[in-house]
């Protein structure tokens with residue numbers, strides 16, 4: 001278990017947040033490209049793709065450090081709903097609409113790993129999870145499922161109940177130790193059938209960032225950062241497991257009343 005604390009950033013507006021998120025993601029990109037010439041990232045659904053698009057589609061200052069090299073990006077889904085890829089509930093559909101379809105050609109095209117659409121209607125959602133895990137194994141060139149994939153960056157949201165990815169409070173899935181990708185068939189947030197990266201995979205990433213904005217997040221952020229009772233919430237488990245590797249990008253209204261120390265810039 002990590003000991004150092006996560007970083008909590010708070011910004012006056014979503015625009016200010018997006019500017020700092022851009023710097024953060026591009027630092028992660030540049031470090032990953034220096035390490036292995038590829039940038040493996042996993043993204044969630046919810047409000048995240050919109051903020052991410054605002055961050056990444058903003059004009060570059062012209063320096064190589066401030067330029068997304070999308071042709072080196074491999075984009076996975078931290079969680080995905082068991083629906084066809086052209087369904088409005090699909091996280092792939094959302095990311096495509098908000099970001100992928102708007103990337104200027106000169107920035108290159110990322111390699112994107114959607115779920116296998118053939119299995120979205122299977123009775124057993126585990127099939128869908130297993131196929132996605134196999135895709136991950138191929139991409140991370142793992143020989144067996146003992147080793148965990150190490151994403152360069154995982155971008156997450158936090159639900160008003162403290163869930164993240166499709167890891168929900170009190171669900172058995174939080175105890176998963178071996179699988180990389182798991183099935184959730186009873187999500188309290190619709191649609192009920194989903195797949196998700198497991199907690200061990202999330203906390204193994206090089207960097208993990210949450211984006212949480214708006215007054216609707218106040219109570220849950222207080223619980224996650226300031227209370228003992230909140231320690232078992234999925235988002236809090238990521239903080240405990242990954243410590244200083246975790247950065248929270250919030251706005252002032254989301255953290256109003258949170259006592260945990262926060263910073264105004266990277």
Ligand SMILES: O=C(O)[C@H](O)[C@@H](O)[C@H](O)[C@H](O)COP(=O)(O)O
Pocket residue numbers: 044045046047048079080081091156157158159160163164165166189211
């Ligand atoms: O597909 C999903 O449902 C998400 O991946 C989910 O984990 C989301 O990130 C949170 O519910 C926060 O959503 P908001 O950012 O919209 O509050």
